[in-house]
Amino acid sequence: MNIKERLKIPPTMMPEQDPAERITNVEEVPLGYTPEMAMLEAKRCLQCKTAFCVEGCPVGIDIPGFIQLIEDGDFRGAIKKMKEKNLLPAICGRVCPQEEQCQLVCTVGKAQKDPCKAVMIGKLERFIADWEREQGEYDLPPEVKPSGRKVAVIGAGPAGLTVAGDLIRFGHEVTVFEALHKAGGVLVYGIPEFRLPKAIVQGEVDYLEKLGVNFRYNFVVGKTAPVSQLIEDFDTVFIGTGAGLPRFMRVDGENLLGVLSANEYLTRANLMKAYSFPETDTPIVTGKKVITVGGGNVAMDCARTALRMGAARSLIVYRRAEEQMPARLEEIHHAREEGVEFHLLQNPVSLIGNEDGWISGARLIKMELGKPDSSGRRRPVPIEGSEFIEETDALIVAIGNSPNPLVPASFPELEVTRWGGVVVNELTGQTSVPGVFAGGDIVLGAATVILAMGHGRRAAKAMNLYLNSGRWVDLDKAMDLSRAEVR
Amino acid sequence: MHEILYKEEIGPDIHLYRFHAPDVARYRKPGQFVIVRISDEGERIPITIADVNTDEGSITLIVQSVGKTTLQMAGMKVGDSIPDITGPLGVPTHIEKVGNVLCVGGGIGIAPLYPVAKAMKDIGNRVMSILGARSSNLLILEKEMEDVSSEVLITTDDGTKGRKGLVTDAIKELVGQGENFDLCVAMGPPIMMKFVSLLTKELDIPTIVSLNPIMIDGTGMCGGCRVTVGGETKFACVDGPEFDGHQVDFDELMKRLTMYSSHEKQSLDRYSSETGCRLAGTLKGDQE
Ligand SMILES: Cc1cc2nc3c(=O)[nH]c(=O)nc-3n(C[C@H](O)[C@H](O)[C@H](O)COP(=O)(O)OP(=O)(O)OC[C@H]3O[C@@H](n4cnc5c(N)ncnc54)[C@H](O)[C@@H]3O)c2cc1C
Ligand SMILES: Cc1cc2nc3c(=O)[nH]c(=O)nc-3n(C[C@H](O)[C@H](O)[C@H](O)COP(=O)(O)OP(=O)(O)OC[C@H]3O[C@@H](n4cnc5c(N)ncnc54)[C@H](O)[C@@H]3O)c2cc1C
């Protein structure tokens, strides 16, 4: 097949649940490719000599490589190739912002002047991972000689799970300490079932357990035991505690009943399965009309969850314009299809309650876009005198999360930035305390799954080197050799 | 899994449990609590650690049945296990030798009060205690409180034991007799803590209260437990649960505790009809 023919194949759309149907359940929205669909989509890849997609990928997956194997029908080979770089493809294939990474720079999308027409790299990634899971058999890596070294990983989010998976393969003994009763971090408590089935995350955790990783749940480091205890008991420690501190708006009325953080709302719904209440015991606030404040993935998840919890109207209130929304395009698209209303260039100035203390409305002010701010986005400015009241039964604050302060607060030796992020050597993840590494959202603030994984991979590499050589100073220089490999 | 090593009914609908939880027992200090989940479909509920036994690796919890989860827990036996106990959580009580400490406990609030009173005494304070309950049979830990207090006054709403009246009446009586207090520790239903704090503010006695807002994670991740203290929003699970009683907005706390009332009733009704063990509505906690 020549390039022209390949370019003529239209993108293979993944079948999805019908919007009217899907808001009545919590099942996943996109249904997955069949092998035929995947092999057809794989044909669209031009196997570029200089594959820009690989450079667009934060962990440098050999994208043309695995796509070629799919085209050839060698799915086992494709998943092997994938896992050389990405241990969690079933997850990343579903939640990565591909349109800003690999697919943004894909030659096919460029040729068609539309990044939405790029090769559906994420969908192929998901397909190949799902295919492997459906086979029900995993290739366990070859047994390695135990090194006798002990590693503590704090936090079982994507960063921590990646470190655990890599270091157990190097023969080290790995214990993961997790504050909650389940592993997965945001993947289990935040991202909803309809976007990322929890069974998939659990599958990855089970796999790590099979490899020999030891999970200690309900263990809040800094409370159940101080970090210093872990430093004493283990040869090295990785901090991957995420950005779990919810930000509030600091407006009047924010403590009214029916006003809650996105974290609380999503935790009740996902981790505690409040969508099955009263079969499960954890309740959740419901209302005919629900406002979500914010414009990221978190806000989309809340607004779409509200529909599934029975809201007749679910509104997004966002202070900038749609182009500036940080949410993935697919999430915005899905939200709109499901009937979420977008109220853009508006911002709450106060919340209004009734005599029982429940929220009854939000006083909103209209905004316009002014000069660009430090992030390069045009800054929203309130329009004087434009205030109005939007009635509501509930309001969810989804304006962002900050690094979790629990570990740093209990561990003053650890250097943190002004906004609470742990300071690390970018290449190695080394913190200010010898033997202690960190990565993921606790370093970056609220970022992405794939960046957390990338951090995890680099840190694991550095930790292995540290364990084997005892070298701390100039560890990054020692890593240089393999820099291309760890990217 | 955490096994129940010991269980005793110490009052109507009030049970004392000892759970195997060596990780929690190891670093726990008075004033801290745990989050408990008793089944895989269960809710996460906060309970104060009343005591620990590090030799046995156990913690003591005293729980009043007020709804589905606590009632279900009351149905468990020694040898049964629950999946999750997380802790110790919260900031430990600041224990310091200040002189005369007045400990005021109401209802189930005497359970979290006891370890604090004990620690206050152990460090060399003179502890006087006032224990209040709706009725005499609802009084718990009377003997234990006597052991750590130089004097214990009892008040009951119905006069079945001690003085008939409220704990605030007893505070006034003691102060009227010329007692001087350097610190007051008040734990009990929010309404009691509110009126104790109003009174001690007038009397100029610094006052610590322990707040019990609705919690989920208990690690500062959700903000569901937020309370207003001195005009600022605090997360009770990580900034508290103890705060300066003179600064707390109790009215807001009391309102926020009703956030899920209708759900809680639904859950309890369902449980009662499933188990037939008790009709909903016959449960009357000392909470409100
Ligand atoms: C609702 C929502 C939707 C999102 N959608 C997307 C998306 O579509 N695509 C995308 O790429 N990214 C998305 N993100 C961001 C992404 O989930 C995060 O960037 C990523 O999970 C960060 O991984 P992490 O391992 O650093 O931390 P986390 O996933 O936050 O995990 C940290 C873990 O550490 C545990 N922990 C914290 N403190 C302690 C302690 N003291 N002791 C022990 N354990 C502790 C926590 O309980 C948690 O399990 C979303 C985030 C949210 C909240
Ligand atoms: C820091 C702290 C320490 C506590 N210590 C004790 C203790 O030592 N002994 C004891 O008996 N009780 C204690 N409580 C209260 C206890 O958590 C609740 O009684 C329990 O959650 C009720 O659960 P339920 O399902 O049986 O009742 P539900 O029917 O769910 O609720 C009954 C009432 O309990 C409160 N409540 C419900 N869910 C929660 C929750 N997740 N978190 C907090 N409160 C809730 C509400 O006010 C509600 O109206 C404490 C609470 C806090 C916050």
Ligand code: SF4
């Ligand atoms: S840039 Fe696009 S076409 Fe080129 S190799 Fe990558 S996925 Fe294939």
Ligand code: FES
């Ligand atoms: S219980 Fe979630 S922040 Fe306190």
